[in-house]
Amino acid sequence: DQQVKQNSPSLSVQEGRISILNCDYTNSMFDYFLWYKKYPAEGPTFLISISSIKDKNEDGRFTVFLNKSAKHLSLHIVPSQPGDSAVYFCAAGRSVGSSNTGKLIFGQGTTLQVKP
Amino acid sequence: EAQVTQNPRYLITVTGKKLTVTCSQNMNHEYMSWYRQDPGLGLRQIYYSMNVEVTDKGDVPEGYKVSRKEKRNFPLILESPSPNQTSLYFCASSFGSHTEAFFGQGTRLTVV
Numbered sequence: 001d002q003q004v005k006q007n008s009p010s011l012s013v014q015e016g017r018i019s020i021l022n023c024d025y026t027n028s029m030f031d032y033f034l035w036y037k038k039y040p041a042e043g044p045t046f047l048i049s050i051s052s053i054k055d056k057n058e059d060g061r062f063t064v065f066l067n068k069s070a071k072h073l074s075l076h077i078v079p080s081q082p083g084d085s086a087v088y089f090c091a092a093g094r095s096v097g098s099s100n101t102g103k104l105i106f107g108q109g110t111t112l113q114v115k116p
Numbered sequence: 117e118a119q120v121t122q123n124p125r126y127l128i129t130v131t132g133k134k135l136t137v138t139c140s141q142n143m144n145h146e147y148m149s150w151y152r153q154d155p156g157l158g159l160r161q162i163y164y165s166m167n168v169e170v171t172d173k174g175d176v177p178e179g180y181k182v183s184r185k186e187k188r189n190f191p192l193i194l195e196s197p198s199p200n201q202t203s204l205y206f207c208a209s210s211f212g213s214h215t216e217a218f219f220g221q222g223t224r225l226t227v228v
Binding site: 006036045089101102103108109 | 120147149151156157158159160161164165166172174175206208213214215216217218219220221222
């Protein structure tokens with residue numbers, strides 16, 4: 001049972017346009033979410049995160065939106081650049097009281113290609 | 117330089133021959149974790165550790181062991197590797213599971 005799903009295996013956008021990567025989750029207990037980017041032959045690198053007390057978090061060209069009622073989050077990249085071409089993973093975790101459980105569930109990943 | 121170091125980067129082994137993949141971090145992070153990446157399945161958490169001597173199972177712990185005897189090291193042990201453990205493995209560390217994690221370069225393991 002895939003608790004975190006990225007239903008689009010790939011996405012292609014033109015340089016300068018907006019890239020929107022989507023992620024759905026099934027477990028309503030998840031209360032923090034992270035996005036990672038991965039280039040070939042490298043480990044993933046952290047992009048941005050959001051906790052369930054917020055519905056938006058912004059960092060430069062990257063914005064993450066969280067819709068708790070729909071159990072959906074999305075990553076917006078504006079404007080997209082060729083260097084953004086990579087695999088993007090969303091991940092979800094949950095806290096117990098004031099502690100994090102430590103367990104993280106990742107999606108399958110979406111390959112973004114930004115064309116010059 | 118802040119980094120997570122995994123060794124080896126590539127490994128080909130035979131079924132049943134015990135192996136250890138090492139992971140070391142120099143950022144004094146409390147939280148460390150192991151993942152495997154397989155086509156179409158994304159990253160799946162194998163084990164994680166919230167601190168020294170505190171480890172717990174992730175999503176796919178079967179066939180793996182870990183230990184956390186000191187803060188900087190978190191080795192992944194395959195006591196009796198099988199072909200279905202052929203995968204790309206990543207170690208990661210962070211101050212907490214909900215914070216920015218730093219990943220190693222990966223270990224490509226092939227079990228024949």
